[in-house]
Amino acid sequence: MKRGNPRKSPEDRHPLLDQLSQLWRNKTAVAGLIIVAGFVFAAFLAPVLSPHDPVETSLYDQLKPPVWADGGAKKNILGTDDLGRDILSRIIYGARVSLIVAVVSVGLAFVLGTLLGSFSGYYKGSLDNVIMRIMDIILAFPYLLLAIVVVAYLGPSLQNAMMAIGITYVPRFARIVRGSVLEECEKDYVMAARAVGARDWRIIFIAILPNCLGPLIVQTTLSFASAILDAAALSFLGLGAQPPTPEWGAMIARSRALILRASWVMTFPGIAILLAVLGFNLLGDGLRDALDPRLRD
Amino acid sequence: MLAYFARRILVLIPTLLGISIIVFLMLRITPGDPAELLLGERATEEALQEIREHLGLNEPLHVQYGMFLKRLMKGDLGETIWSRQKVWIEVKERFPATIELSVTALFISCFFGIIFGIISATRQYSIFDYLSMLGALIGVSMPIFWLGLVFMLIFSLHLGWLPLSGRLSVGIDLEVITNFYILDSVLTKNWTALKDALWHIIMPAVTLSTIPMAIVARMTRSAMLEVLRQDYIKTAKAKGLSQFIVTFKHALRNALIPVVTTIGLQFGVALGGAILTETIFAWPGVGKWMFDAVMKRDYMVIQGGTLFIAALFVVINLVVDMLYAVINPRITVQ
Numbered sequence: 001m002k003r004g005n006p007r008k009s010p011e012d013r014h015p016l017l018d019q020l021s022q023l024w025r026n027k028t029a030v031a032g033l034i035i036v037a038g039f040v041f042a043a044f045l046a047p048v049l050s051p052h053d054p055v056e057t058s059l060y061d062q063l064k065p066p067v068w069a070d071g072g073a074k075k076n077i078l079g080t081d082d083l084g085r086d087i088l089s090r091i092i093y094g095a096r097v098s099l100i101v102a103v104v105s106v107g108l109a110f111v112l113g114t115l116l117g118s119f120s121g122y123y124k125g126s127l128d129n130v131i132m133r134i135m136d137i138i139l140a141f142p143y144l145l146l147a148i149v150v151v152a153y154l155g156p157s158l159q160n161a162m163m164a165i166g167i168t169y170v171p172r173f174a175r176i177v178r179g180s181v182l183e184e185c186e187k188d189y190v191m192a193a194r195a196v197g198a199r200d201w202r203i204i205f206i207a208i209l210p211n212c213l214g215p216l217i218v219q220t221t222l223s224f225a226s227a228i229l230d231a232a233a234l235s236f237l238g239l240g241a242q243p244p245t246p247e248w249g250a251m252i253a254r255s256r257a258l259i260l261r262a263s264w265v266m267t268f269p270g271i272a273i274l275l276a277v278l279g280f281n282l283l284g285d286g287l288r289d290a291l292d293p294r295l296r297d
Numbered sequence: 298m299l300a301y302f303a304r305r306i307l308v309l310i311p312t313l314l315g316i317s318i319i320v321f322l323m324l325r326i327t328p329g330d331p332a333e334l335l336l337g338e339r340a341t342e343e344a345l346q347e348i349r350e351h352l353g354l355n356e357p358l359h360v361q362y363g364m365f366l367k368r369l370m371k372g373d374l375g376e377t378i379w380s381r382q383k384v385w386i387e388v389k390e391r392f393p394a395t396i397e398l399s400v401t402a403l404f405i406s407c408f409f410g411i412i413f414g415i416i417s418a419t420r421q422y423s424i425f426d427y428l429s430m431l432g433a434l435i436g437v438s439m440p441i442f443w444l445g446l447v448f449m450l451i452f453s454l455h456l457g458w459l460p461l462s463g464r465l466s467v468g469i470d471l472e473v474i475t476n477f478y479i480l481d482s483v484l485t486k487n488w489t490a491l492k493d494a495l496w497h498i499i500m501p502a503v504t505l506s507t508i509p510m511a512i513v514a515r516m517t518r519s520a521m522l523e524v525l526r527q528d529y530i531k532t533a534k535a536k537g538l539s540q541f542i543v544t545f546k547h548a549l550r551n552a553l554i555p556v557v558t559t560i561g562l563q564f565g566v567a568l569g570g571a572i573l574t575e576t577i578f579a580w581p582g583v584g585k586w587m588f589d590a591v592m593k594r595d596y597m598v599i600q601g602g603t604l605f606i607a608a609l610f611v612v613i614n615l616v617v618d619m620l621y622a623v624i625n626p627r628i629t630v631q
Binding site: 028133138140152153236237238249256263267273274282285 | 565599
């Protein structure tokens, strides 16, 4: 299928791409991108990268210190925990768990929030009122509390933690999408689409939403950061990942009893969380500067 | 201004009702028999029947909610499953500890956050600005439960400077009046207890203050930058006023307006974070109480605690909005 498609003129490029190309000039964003890339790389290639099985216990290798400390060995670079499991391998596999949690919970919030927000902004009136009041009520709960309570009712598991985090993040997406849709609805192209008789869902999803992508991308990136943090907190409290899942928050919880004897068991998973969250925050900040200057705080 | 306040208070009612509906529904829509969920699998048939009767679990949903709301109006949050005490009494015992911790944490975060924000804004793109904004980014990315443990390891286990956990050392006598230990020790002029209480609160409060501090610093910086660009600042400088006066008297006042709103929201962050911080430092507040309840599956406590904290958060935000209106009267004219 050949269509006359001569060299694309610069005007044909999506404006989003132009804005994204500015991202390269932002040093913090590039730093964030590198960290995030490393994190995703570790998550995908965990079986290749990790030197040991993350859940395999080894009676003879309990609480081995990291390689640079006295008694450390090359076999376990970051040492082992109280069951002799290799900490480096558990951290690499932990990236996988965190990435899945972030993708699923933010994905859930993204889909629900975008749907609710666009209906709210497009149909306005009482539907808008009802949806936004419900969002306000969800926001009336302190951030982590609602997630903890939802998991308390559903029962502790990683799945329920993802669901709880997803639910608490719906309002942020709904609000942003609603605001953008309200703004876009005033523009001529929406009226033109209506005039040619396009259906509502087509106007919303094909015509309007692509123009609201900027703020959505920013919010998604920043939500990845907080989802990783919240999931680790839930797992730390014993409400998320259950043993022997290699999850960073759960690893820290387990290390509490060993805090004096083996501080490395606690140190490295914390640094892993901090780095992963920092990466997404840096990237999100950079994206915000590039895509949506209005949102700068 | 009064009309604005009245309107804001009226808006509070549907929000509080909404919170009560969500908390009410949680127990009812969780799969399984609510009575069994409340009492556990090994409860006797009579006990189950009794609680069904008491909470009206056999009635239709709207009748149940009516009963629930009626009790709530009377301040009756029910009885805990484990200790068979009134939930409200247990909340009352514990919430001063939580408020003491969160207010101290917020105080720390506002104090340092605003100072760092101001210096960063007045010296934009300086080394100090870069470092403090990098610090703020690390701050918002911090897993505070981990930071708390690191503090514990360094400052109490290795250096022995600060007590490991709790609110007061064993053997320190303090006459409890308000249950705010810092306040009580000042009221009774008990300086040993005051020192001990302050020593105990430092680590949990600093831990809890990390994220709000970072957010306040970033907010202050950008608000200050915006204000410093305005013409009246140029005028003030042109008049020959000193940098100090211009920054603190002219610019800061206007820059603080958006910061105040942020601080209100940070109270919610602090209350949510209190569950983590209190659990780590064995701080006997509402957060640890709720965490223990989650572990014991005491749903009456979870329900009561959630209602209490959410209502508190909403009321605090209302107060902040009113403060906002006082410092920025433009907002009341719609």
